[in-house]
Amino acid sequence: MAKRTIVTMPGDGIGKVVLPESLRVLKVVGFDADYVHGDIGWDFWIKEGNALPQRTIDLLEKHKIGLFGAITSKSKDKADAELSAGLKGKGYTYFSPIVTMRQHFNLDVCIRPCISFPGNPLNFIRKQPGGGSEEPRVNVAVFRQNTEGLYAGVEWTNPPEPVRKAFESHKKFAAFKNVPPSDLSVSLRIITREASRRICHAGFEYAKKFGFKSVTICEKPNVLRETSGMFTEEAKRVARDFPGIALWETNIDAQMMWLTKNPEDYGVVVCSNMFGDIASDAFAGLVGGLGFACSANLGEEVAVFEPTHGSAPKYENLNPPIVNPIAMILSACMMLDHLGEEAKAKRIRDAIAAVVAGGKVRTYDMLRLTGGPDVFSKGAANSAQMTDAIMAQL
Numbered sequence: 001m002a003k004r005t006i007v008t009m010p011g012d013g014i015g016k017v018v019l020p021e022s023l024r025v026l027k028v029v030g031f032d033a034d035y036v037h038g039d040i041g042w043d044f045w046i047k048e049g050n051a052l053p054q055r056t057i058d059l060l061e062k063h064k065i066g067l068f069g070a071i072t073s074k075s076k077d078k079a080d081a082e083l084s085a086g087l088k089g090k091g092y093t094y095f096s097p098i099v100t101m102r103q104h105f106n107l108d109v110c111i112r113p114c115i116s117f118p119g120n121p122l123n124f125i126r127k128q129p130g131g132g133s134e135e136p137r138v139n140v141a142v143f144r145q146n147t148e149g150l151y152a153g154v155e156w157t158n159p160p161e162p163v164r165k166a167f168e169s170h171k172k173f174a175a176f177k178n179v180p181p182s183d184l185s186v187s188l189r190i191i192t193r194e195a196s197r198r199i200c201h202a203g204f205e206y207a208k209k210f211g212f213k214s215v216t217i218c219e220k221p222n223v224l225r226e227t228s229g230m231f232t233e234e235a236k237r238v239a240r241d242f243p244g245i246a247l248w249e250t251n252i253d254a255q256m257m258w259l260t261k262n263p264e265d266y267g268v269v270v271c272s273n274m275f276g277d278i279a280s281d282a283f284a285g286l287v288g289g290l291g292f293a294c295s296a297n298l299g300e301e302v303a304v305f306e307p308t309h310g311s312a313p314k315y316e317n318l319n320p321p322i323v324n325p326i327a328m329i330l331s332a333c334m335m336l337d338h339l340g341e342e343a344k345a346k347r348i349r350d351a352i353a354a355v356v357a358g359g360k361v362r363t364y365d366m367l368r369l370t371g372g373p374d375v376f377s378k379g380a381a382n383s384a385q386m387t388d389a390i391m392a393q394l
């Protein structure tokens, strides 16, 4: 196979720590690629008024595959305050670069696997009725629609007159008709048939490939009758093409309860954007949390792989770094799968499994410590030592 070029975008904070760790593992496993650096994150907002510079978009356009660390996003007032003096008042508005990237390249299918590693002290444990406890094996992949829904970005405080007029044409808006315009904010939940179909189809394809007997659509069609209604309708349509796989329907609120009661009953979970964001964090909490949560953002042409955690600014200046690189390394495994290098991905996952099961090398999160410079004296490994242990297994 031709040598790939991967666009590496460490971003901010601990993104700069974990991304290089994943590259060390990729090298040892024998993945032969060139890497080009892509600028992204808060520094570029401050200096250029754009957290995702056009040159980075061009690199992704050209090479199609990105590995991304994490970025820092701050509130509107902080973003405006930190913008460099020369750019202030010139109409620059901060947009999250990762959301922008997903929308620009239509990376509409987000996959977030939440799979427990035996021996991880952070795994979910359940009390048994007769005493004792059990540790159900969690093997879930959350398929999150990544570009629309409540995160489409169509929102206002004090909506313009024609928009407000349009709202007033809906009889349910009567309840809000006396709210002063500047006291009213609205975020639009946009669902389209095509995007719903694509995410549902991706979920069913995954179920078929990995032998899952059901796909769970997690929405709220009893209340969000139009948007969740359309999403569910498309799920049912897609399900007809996968006769051996049952379609289960749950509501997001009930799902949050069920997943801590019987997480082993779920395999593939498909959601719209915000519900998928919530469900994937919740499932991730059962298998080790942010230090283990990886993801893929897939479009028709471009794909970007990233841990789901953010830049954890409170730890960015700790030296040596304390954060767990496993989420980033597992994201690199998803990239390998995507590139047809499944055997290499499996070797890395097996190596991680061996380190976790061995129990000798654990980052602070795995020991349930509060992060800080003192975690090493309490037995925690640093980020590089965790990577070294994984590489030693390889």
Ligand code: NAI
Binding pocket: 018, 069, 070, 071, 072, 073, 074, 098, 290, 291, 307, 308, 309, 310, 311, 312, 313, 314, 322, 323, 324, 325, 327, 365, 371
């Ligand atoms: P965060 O994910 O950065 O950190 C939350 C907490 O999780 C940390 O304080 C730490 O205790 C733990 N944690 C995260 N990653 C870890 C790792 N690899 N190993 C061990 N522990 C880890 O979320 P937070 O603090 O809400 O946001 C910080 C910044 O990150 C914000 O500016 C936010 O906007 C941004 N963010 C960026 C994301 C992205 O780049 N995709 C996603 C989420 C947040």
Ligand code: MG
Binding pocket: 277, 281, 308
């Ligand atoms: Mg999230």
